[in-house]
């Protein structure tokens with residue numbers, strides 16, 4: 097194995113999902129829903145399979161999906177992208193992130209990201225021979241995660257090539273506020289660097305959040321320097337389909353396509369038109385989806401609090417993080433490895449998403465993208481810890 101990949105073992109999601117299978121525990125580790133997405137989307141996929149959409153689709157993605165992606169961004173965020181040249185379909189957001197970094201970074205270039213960060217980011221940066229510059233998100237007295245603006249300023253330097261920003265943020269559930277985004281945008285313009293935004297949870301911002309979701313590309317001077325990434329997996333409960341997309345100015349998107357064509361070439365021909373159907377669903381779908389996730393969040397938070405965790409209420413995403421100190425826990429990794437035996441529930445230690453593991457030592461992440469009866473069972477088991 098090449099040196100640049102040696103620091104990366106098996107992903108924590110694979111380890112914890114295997115642990116759940118082995119022990120029969122309720123799996124609140126890996127973030128995947130246990131229900132299927134909208135029936136209209138599933139029917140469209142079945143129809144596409146039956147009607148001959150089974151060969152390589154066009155390199156940038158099928159036109160009907162690229163159009164739907166562009167219309168969706170105009171409808172929800174007022175962002176304008178030309179479906180021909182400014183939108184490319186990818187094998188999930190994961191490929192979009194990897195291809196964007198590989199397309200923009202020379203070896204030695206620096207990528208600023210907020211830690212804890214989604215685990216593929218570090219690997220994609222390493223594959224490009226680039227260097228990550230994490231800025232730490234820490235829970236404040238108000239229960240919200242925040243970064244130190246001076247730490248962010250200090251992260252920018254002559255080798256900074258891009259900022260990789262995930263909001264709503266996995267694993268913290270943080271939704272970056274308008275002033276926070278304005279600072280990120282100011283620094284990107286000042287240092288003339290690109291932004292790559294991972295917005296896979298764009299439709300999962302809860303009604304009691306302090307912020308609404310604001311794509312970085314909507315800020316002044318940012319559209320022209322931002323690659324905006326999203327995917328169908330989270331919004332339409334189809335994480336196994338791996339249909340994502342990246343939008344941005346034509347020169348940047350064509351650079352991504354240059355790389356992408358040699359990573360996967362294309363993917364998911366019969367699923368692409370089905371995702372187009374889903375993107376066009378009326379607003380009711382999106383608000384109903386958010387409301388059910390918010391109820392699931394509250395159910396889980398109640399159980400975690402009763403069990404003795406200190407919960408950091410998420411403003412968005414599929415996830416809640418909690419501090420284990422109240423339960424006598426000192427190390428989240430140890431805690432998560434023993435949790436299935438202690439109470440039959442699997443969670444994910446947040447420390448694995450930090451370079452500064454100490455900052456996340458006592459934090460663990462639970463997924464609530466599960467049916468209420470599954471969460472109720474998990475909560476019953478967790479209460480046994482108290």
Ligand code: PMP
Pocket residue numbers: 127187188189190191214262265266294296326327328329335338339340
């Ligand atoms: N980014 C974040 C923040 C995620 O949480 C996930 C998956 N859970 C991804 C990217 C990957 O998305 P996809 O499955 O579309 O590749």
Ligand code: GLN
Pocket residue numbers: 107109110125126127128266
């Ligand atoms: N994004 C999902 C999570 O954070 C997992 C995806 C994966 O297993 N790679 O749980």
